[in-house]
């Protein structure tokens with residue numbers, strides 16, 4: 001039987017429009033299951049709702065509707081907060097590591113503060129802080145440093161140590177490497193893979209870059225305009241992508257072959273970042289879709305299983321024989 005650590009069902013988030021603007025449907029009916037000890041990759045372009053989903057899952061914001069269960073317990077969310085005990089089980093690592101670190105607090109003090117707030121290792125917080133630093137590949141001398149004395153990669157290691165301090169079961173990693181130098185990205189990914197293995201953690205790994213999630217994910221959801229448009233095991237989504245948007249994201253992954261790259265650019269495969277106005281009727285992807293048919297302008301597809309848990313939201317893909 002599948003051991004689910006997290007189950008999110010029909011999550012929707014509507015933000016009130018700013019200064020007289022229309023409300024924003026940041027998330028529409030998003031459901032996903034995270035199996036214990038695995039990585040679920042969430043991919044989609046800027047503004048598709050990835051961080052909104054992350055904030056709902058960790059209880060920073062309440063959904064407009066929908067439910068979240070961790071270890072089969074409902075996460076009770078009032079307008080203000082999630083259940084404290086369950087909230088400890090799921091921690092968020094942000095894109096910008098400095099945003100989660102207090103500039104006036106040394107690394108050691110920041111780690112000890114988390115331990116104290118959660119009444120963990122109360123009689124040996126210094127020792128535990130050193131352990132946490134070692135877990136993320138930093139020596140205990142980093143405990144005396146302030147955030148401005150850290151490089152981006154070191155700061156992200158500290159942010160990960162801080163998230164691990166409360167001994168969570170799940171890490172939500174919201175683009176954890178995209179603000180870092182290319183040279184240190186692989187180091188952080190390798191660190192996350194090692195920690196997951198050592199601590200048997202479950203990850204939700206968010207990225208706008210399909211090439212980033214494909215190496216580390218067991219399952220993947222592709223999001224477009226607040227909706228999941230394709231979902232399945234990583235090999236289903238990569239080997240047999242069903243949604244035209246997933247194919248466009250795959251085509252946009254740079255290939256180390258200049259000739260092939262030139263022909264792809266000529267074919268328009270690289271131009272996936274197109275601004276599209278809100279679509280009120282039919283398929284939201286229709287204005288960009290190379291396979292669009294007249295019926296797509298009237299009928300909105302819903303996420304439906306095509307085969308063996310491989311889900312897609314596309315009228316044409318659902319009609320095609322496998």
Ligand SMILES: Nc1ncnc2c1ncn2[C@@H]1O[C@H](COP(=O)(O)OP(=O)(O)OP(=O)(O)O)[C@@H](O)[C@H]1O
Pocket residue numbers: 015016018024025026044045046047048049050051052053208
């Ligand atoms: N507090 C808010 N109030 C109003 N609209 C919001 C708020 N937060 C997010 N949005 C809107 O919700 C949509 C989804 O935003 P979100 O930050 O979740 O996207 P994202 O996929 O994380 O993008 P990025 O890749 O740029 O981080 C966007 O249209 C955004 O402008």
Ligand code: SF4
Pocket residue numbers: 244245283284285286289290291292293296301313314315316317
């Ligand atoms: S339903 Fe139509 S417009 Fe939407 S993704 Fe499928 S083919 Fe494209």
Ligand SMILES: [Mg+2]
Pocket residue numbers: 050051052174
């Ligand atoms: Mg984001």
